Amino acid sequence: MNKKLLAQFKKTLTQKKASITNKLNSKKINENEIETGGDEIDTATQSTEREMQFELGGIDTRMMQDIDNALAKIEKNTFGKCESCGEDIAQARLEAIPWGRYCKKCQEEAEKNSK
Numbered sequence: 001m002n003k004k005l006l007a008q009f010k011k012t013l014t015q016k017k018a019s020i021t022n023k024l025n026s027k028k029i030n031e032n033e034i035e036t037g038g039d040e041i042d043t044a045t046q047s048t049e050r051e052m053q054f055e056l057g058g059i060d061t062r063m064m065q066d067i068d069n070a071l072a073k074i075e076k077n078t079f080g081k082c083e084s085c086g087e088d089i090a091q092a093r094l095e096a097i098p099w100g101r102y103c104k105k106c107q108e109e110a111e112k113n114s115k
């Protein structure tokens with residue numbers, strides 16, 4: 001992969017990481033607001049909302065790990081290679097999901113096995 005393309009992916013990943021960080025930070029503020037929301041709000045509704053927030057946070061946290069992983073691969077010069085078979089990941093695929101770890105074939109294989 002050429003350096004220009006690599007720099008582009010790095011930029012995309014860095015931006016994505018920043019936007020997730022912002023989202024997670026604003027979520028924390030929302031949680032604090034719920035805590036001080038007073039007694040009149042139904043507590044059952046509160047806990048459901050909070051669970052949903054945790055779940056969403058979980059997805060973001062996982063994506064953060066994948067993005068960090070991808071950024072580390074850029075540093076190590078292994079970005080764009082499938083972590084399972086070592087083949088090059090299709091560029092179109094990387095453009096859609098730059099933090100993807102596997103090529104199409106291995107991803108499909110992994111999804112099949114997880115079902």
Ligand SMILES: [Zn+2]
Binds near residue numbers: 082084102103105
């Ligand atoms: Zn593969």
